[in-house]
Amino acid sequence: MDYSSYTPIDPDFYDTIKELSEKHPDFKVFYFLPDQALGEANGEYQQVKKRENGEFMMIKGSDPVRIDRIITVNGKPGPAYAEYNAYADACLSCQAGYDEDKDV
Secondary structure, three states: OOOOOOOOOOOOHHHHHHHHHHHHEEEEEEEEEEOOOOOEEEEEEEEEEEOOOEEEEEEOOOEEEEHHHEEEEEEOOOOOOOHHHOOOOOOHHOOOOOOOOOOO
């Protein structure tokens, strides 16, 4: 299964990765898999590696994690956090069976 096209990320996220790795080299990463399911990687952070289909975070003992699909790293929001949060906020726009023009 392949990921969709790579989306460039905010350069500040590289600083976040660096700061986190200096504090504690063990990472807990939640991310989107190519089929939009959630994945989790745990282990020692090694590096960010460029490949032809994007940039990947390398974590010892885990599959490579594509950077633009990361939801959180050690609890810090990643590039895909807004997309993940949109799932939680989706119901806030529903009307719970009520029409706008009716009085309740």
